Structure formats: C-alpha cells, structure tokens
Amino acid sequence: MDHERLQGFLYDMLLARAFEERAAQEYTQGHIAGFLHLYPGEEAVAVGSIRAAEPSDYIVSTYREHVHALIRDIEPKKIMAELYGKSTGVSRGMGGSMHLFDKERRFMGGYAIVGETFPIAAGIGYSILYRHLPEVVLCYFGDGAVNQGTFHESLNMAALWKLPVLFICENNHYQIGTEIHRHSAVVDVYKRAASYAIPAEQVDGMDVEQVYAHTHSALDRIRAGGGPYLLEFQTYRYRGHSMADPGAYRPPAEVRAFGGQDPILLATRELARHNPPSKSAQASDPAMDVIQQHIDKGFAAGHWQQEDVATMKAQIQQILDEAVAFAQSSPSLSMDDAVYLANQNHAHEVLF
Numbered sequence: 001m002d003h004e005r006l007q008g009f010l011y012d013m014l015l016a017r018a019f020e021e022r023a024a025q026e027y028t029q030g031h032i033a034g035f036l037h038l039y040p041g042e043e044a045v046a047v048g049s050i051r052a053a054e055p056s057d058y059i060v061s062t063y064r065e066h067v068h069a070l071i072r073d074i075e076p077k078k079i080m081a082e083l084y085g086k087s088t089g090v091s092r093g094m095g096g097s098m099h100l101f102d103k104e105r106r107f108m109g110g111y112a113i114v115g116e117t118f119p120i121a122a123g124i125g126y127s128i129l130y131r132h133l134p135e136v137v138l139c140y141f142g143d144g145a146v147n148q149g150t151f152h153e154s155l156n157m158a159a160l161w162k163l164p165v166l167f168i169c170e171n172n173h174y175q176i177g178t179e180i181h182r183h184s185a186v187v188d189v190y191k192r193a194a195s196y197a198i199p200a201e202q203v204d205g206m207d208v209e210q211v212y213a214h215t216h217s218a219l220d221r222i223r224a225g226g227g228p229y230l231l232e233f234q235t236y237r238y239r240g241h242s243m244a245d246p247g248a249y250r251p252p253a254e255v256r257a258f259g260g261q262d263p264i265l266l267a268t269r270e271l272a273r274h275n276p277p278s279k280s281a282q283a284s285d286p287a288m289d290v291i292q293q294h295i296d297k298g299f300a301a302g303h304w305q306q307e308d309v310a311t312m313k314a315q316i317q318q319i320l321d322e323a324v325a326f327a328q329s330s331p332s333l334s335m336d337d338a339v340y341l342a343n344q345n346h347a348h349e350v351l352f
C-alpha cells in the first residue's frame, strides 16, 4: 500500500480514537445523556472498509457507529451535536448516539436493536438490484447479532435474490459481557454464511491494510453481480460495552494481549517502511493522551517523522475542540418540535 493512503488511514484512526475518548469525557461531565457505545480498538474495521467503498454505496450500522459516520465524512461537529441531542446534530437531535443518519452520504443509521440492520440492508439491496444500479450496501453487525432470527432470514433472501449486500461482522468476541464461546455454538462467524451458500472470509480486523484489501475485492465481486458476501473481521474493543460497563469480566492478560495488536500501533509499524526515526512530542489534552501514547510508541520505534505527527495532532485537537464548542453552543431540540415530529411522523419527512 502506498505511503499516502496508509498515512490517511492512520489519520482516520487517530481522529476516530480521539473523537471517542472526547465523547467519553463529555459523557462523564454530564453533557451527553443515555447510552454511549464507544469504538476504541475497532478502528481498523470502519476505516479500512468504508474507505474501500464508493460514495454511492450505502452504509447500515449499529449503535456503535460514531466512527462509521466520521469515516463516511459526516462532519465531526454534527456527530458531536447529535450526541448532545442538539438540533444541529446530523439527525437534528432526534436520534442521539445510537441513531446517526445522513441521507446525503447514504448513511442509513445507526440502529439500537441488535439484528435490526440485516432486513434494512436487504431491503436497500433489493431496491438497488431492482434498478440495476452499480451500488452495494455495507451492513455492519456484531458477533452477538448472528444469533438473531433476522440474520438468518435476511441472509437466506439475500442469497436467493443475489442482493448486492456486503455483510460485515465486527467480531469483538463479546456480546456485552458474554464471551462468544458462551453465546454462539459456532465461534467462527464466517462459517455461518455457508448455510446460505454465501461466500465468506475471516480477516484480521486489527490490520487496516487487510481490511481495506479484503473489502475492496469483496465489493468488486458484488458489483460484478456475484451476490452477497460476508466478511468477519476479528477485532477487540478496549473499553466496556458502553459507558455503563467497566468491562471487568475480561481477564487483564487478554486485554493486554489485544492491546499489543492495537490497529493504530500496527499502522505506525507499517509506516516504518517509509519513515526514518525522529523524536517525541508533548501531550496537552487528556483525550489526546491516548493518542500520545501511540505517537510516543511510534517515535520510540522510529516509525514517525515529527512534522507528520505534529500536524495530525494539531488538526485533530482543533477539530474536536470545534466540535464540542459547536455542540455546546447549539440549541436543543425543543420539546414541542420533538413531540410534533415524533407524533405526526414528520421525522420521516425531515430526514428523508
């Protein structure tokens, strides 16, 4: 992979991690209400797969979708404002963290119900097929979702009708606090696709280059009329299931082992092929400390050039500061508007 693309992926992953850490801070300070499911550790999946897609492709994601939205180039400030429940949010403050939606970018949600993404993706796939368009639906779901009936019903119809859907499993090995071998009779998720004659692969989801390459060829195949495909990306979330979960059920050795496979660290190692050694920089903001740890590791191993990092870090810091300032200064959705939109079903008109 060329230097520029990999550097771009690294920037995406750093922005993603910093955004999520900042969201955690805002939540802890009481600025964000409700549930908040964060993505640190899984960045390579969203970055590698969404960067392999075309703007004309559709994305259907779960409640752990802030990073998918970011990488789909939805403005960070509009995502942050949505987490705040403000009317300037990407879903006009009506959705919150779990229901990001942007029709223009073909970002079709954000869904809170486990397994909800499958029939929606199949429906969009059917409409693409019906119109003979060269588009694909990227349908994200967790390892826990494959035990839902919707997975089996949707894969069956997708295979029968050769729908242009790429099923993307983010296998982080946990369904809240239940490890995969306790919730699933088959722990290799990709094998489930064989029941419906859908071709599938298991891929290292901590390696952004592999995610990109496998998604790219799967999308080519689907676009050429090959029907649905399933990619299982093996990944790990470093935080608990949501902000309400400290994740204490996981053995520290396991968390440490996956920490050593951090997708950001792996990408910095890969950049070592291109960059000579350089020196470290200083952290200032708590949300940036996590990023700084990676940056320091990259410096220590001689993988970075100081100018690259300083530029990226300054850009990310500014983007996040602006996003938070925008969210804080934006008006809340008024109760009257919320009731009107919800009761009269005008939310549909506004969003679609």
Ligand SMILES: Cc1ncc(C[n+]2csc(CCOP(=O)(O)OP(=O)(O)O)c2C)c(N)n1
Residues within 6 Å of the ligand: 064, 112, 113, 114, 115, 141, 142, 143, 144, 145, 146, 170, 172, 174, 175, 176, 241
């Ligand atoms: C139909 C349904 N049942 C239960 C829940 C509660 N719930 C929310 S997230 C979750 C775990 C899903 O795990 P997984 O699919 O592996 O996704 P991850 O959170 O690991 O990304 C559960 C059971 C729900 N939202 N919807």
Ligand SMILES: [Mg+2]
Residues within 6 Å of the ligand: 142, 143, 144, 170, 171, 172, 173, 174, 175, 176
């Ligand atoms: Mg999971």
